[in-house]
Amino acid sequence: MSTEPIAQIVDAKGLSCPMPIVKTAQAAKGLTSGQLLEVLATDPGSTKDFTAWAKSTGNELVEQTVEGGVYRFVLRKK
Amino acid sequence: MTAVAEATETPVPAAEPAPAPEPEAEAKPRDILIICYSGELEKIWAAMILATTGAAMGATVRVFLTFWGLQAFVKDEKRITGDGVMQKMMSFMQRPGISHRKLSKMNFLGMGPWMMYKLADQYKSAKPKELLEVAQAMGVEFMPCQMTMEMFGLKREDMIDGLGDPVGAATVIGLMQGGDAPLFI
Numbered sequence: 001m002s003t004e005p006i007a008q009i010v011d012a013k014g015l016s017c018p019m020p021i022v023k024t025a026q027a028a029k030g031l032t033s034g035q036l037l038e039v040l041a042t043d044p045g046s047t048k049d050f051t052a053w054a055k056s057t058g059n060e061l062v063e064q065t066v067e068g069g070v071y072r073f074v075l076r077k078k
Numbered sequence: 079m080t081a082v083a084e085a086t087e088t089p090v091p092a093a094e095p096a097p098a099p100e101p102e103a104e105a106k107p108r109d110i111l112i113i114c115y116s117g118e119l120e121k122i123w124a125a126m127i128l129a130t131t132g133a134a135m136g137a138t139v140r141v142f143l144t145f146w147g148l149q150a151f152v153k154d155e156k157r158i159t160g161d162g163v164m165q166k167m168m169s170f171m172q173r174p175g176i177s178h179r180k181l182s183k184m185n186f187l188g189m190g191p192w193m194m195y196k197l198a199d200q201y202k203s204a205k206p207k208e209l210l211e212v213a214q215a216m217g218v219e220f221m222p223c224q225m226t227m228e229m230f231g232l233k234r235e236d237m238i239d240g241l242g243d244p245v246g247a248a249t250v251i252g253l254m255q256g257g258d259a260p261l262f263i
Contacts, residue, residue, distance in 0.1 A: 016203040018131040022212055025134035056107055057136040 006074070007035035013042045013070060020046050021053050024075070028059060031077040036062065039073040046071050109138040111258035113250065117146030117172070119179035119191050119206070125263045126209035133216035140258070141213075142250050143241075144223035147263075149174045151220065152236050154207075160231030168230060176207050176238075214240050221245045 010027045012020035020041040028037055037059075039050070047064070050073045054061040063074035110132040114125045125141065132139040143151050152159060152174035159169040172180070181190040198205050204212070214220070222237060224244035234241075254260050 014202045016201050018127050018134065018209075019202075019204050022130050022134045022216075025136075026216070053135060 004036055006038045007031055007077075008037050010037065010039045012046075013040050015041070016043055017045055017049070021049055024050075024053065025057070028057075028075070028077055033077055035077045037075045037077060039075065041071045041073070042069055043071075046073070050075075107135060107137040109140070109253070109256075109258040111250065111253050111260045112139065112141045113260065113262045114141050114143050114147035114150070115145050116182075116263060117149045117179060118182040119194065120181060121263050122147070122150045122176060122179055123206045123209075125261075126206045126213060128261065128263075129213045129218045130209050130216065133213060133218050139213070139218045140221060140253065141218060142221050142223065142245070144226050146172075148222055148226045148230070148232065150176045150179060150206075151222065151238050151241065152232065153238055154178065156236050159233075159236050162231065165231035174236075176210055179206070210238075221249065223247075 008027055008031060010020075010023050012023050015023070020039065020043055024037065024039050031037060041050075043049075047066075050061060050064070050071075053059070054075060058078040060076040060078070061073060062076050063072070065072045110128075112125050112129055112132075114122070116122070125147070129139050129141055149169075149172060152169075154175035154177045156174055157169070158166050159174060160166050179191065180188075181194065184190040195205060197203075220241045222232075222241050222244045224246050226232070227244055
């Protein structure tokens with residue numbers, strides 16, 4: 001568990017494919033390199049989708065947790 | 079004679095170590111080219127999902143709009159397009175615009191699409207029109223087909239805003255030859 005501050009939170013709870021990824025990409029655009037972005041999603045496909053997104057875009061998936069059906073991802077902007 | 083001399087003079091390259099592999103270059107994702115050919119609701123929907131996701135994944139995405147696919151990118155409020163009787167008839171029989179798409183199966187005079195939209199609302203799935211707006215905001219390039227525009231008598235002012243210049247098949251093939259990942263929908 002990192003103690004670094006989260007620069008922005010994307011609440012994609014309830015949204016279906018492809019909106020969690022799309023909203024994340026849009027939010028990431030506004031961040032500077034090294035800043036952290038937190039994403040909350042309920043789409044069960046998001047676990048794989050966020051891994052793929054991080055791999056393709058070069059942003060780092062720092063943390064991934066699931067609690068009560070909510071998937072939480074912490075990503076570091078490239 | 080000279081050839082032999084040269085041959086003897088040329089040192090045989092000793093088993094040189096293979097050149098070190100290039101340091102893993104920043105792999106730029108392949109550009110994506112979606113050929114949007116079909117006008118049915120579910121196919122336009124799929125094309126818009128893939129276009130927005132491609133852009134979100136950092137790829138350059140282009141969408142070539144042709145035949146029935148182009149009809150979906152006429153402004154929603156346009157009803158009859160074209161000049162001649164036949165062109166007008168075509169738009170009369172199949173209403174243009176992204177919000178007026180029919181399903182290829184189970185259309186049932188619009189009941190099918192109505193149910194699809196209801197379900198999309200229920201499951202918070204973005205509808206084609208919303209995805210189109212997102213795609214445009216994310217820089218997806220839409221290229222209308224010159225030939226289809228002429229054949230259906232579509233003018234630039236009939237089409238939604240933000241489309242690129244009309245192009246032909248050679249542009250599409252050129253992009254494929256250049257390595258774009260092509261999708262024909």
